[in-house]
Amino acid sequence: MLGAEPPVQLTQRALSALIEERQDAETQVHPGGTLITREGIDVRWWTWAGYRANANLASTTRQSAYAQI
Structure with missing residues (x-):
């Protein structure tokens, strides 16, 4: 996600997802x-x-x- 290509062969699905996430302005990658990822109220933590x-x-x-509610 941070720009480096992984040293493994990725499937076409993985490559497509990687490209999409890299282009998504609302994606945040922790170092x-x-x-x-956030889409409306849907939050996913990979x-x-x-x-x-x-x-x-x-x-x-x-x-x-x-417990917070």
């Missing part, structure tokens, strides 16, 4: 490697951490959000 880590993060984030 640590995570990506946050961590590339894997299914289990992301499921744990999503559960914890939801619980924390509900």
Whole structure:
């Protein structure tokens, strides 16, 4: 996302998504490697951490959000 091409072969779908996200003005890339995209009220946090880590993060984030209400 930060402009460097990864040292691996990407699928056409991955290349298309990468190009689209690089062109999107509302995309924010954290220097640590995570990506946050916003589309209306939809917010996505791309961590590339894997299914289990992301499921744990999503559960914890939801619980924390509900505690704030």
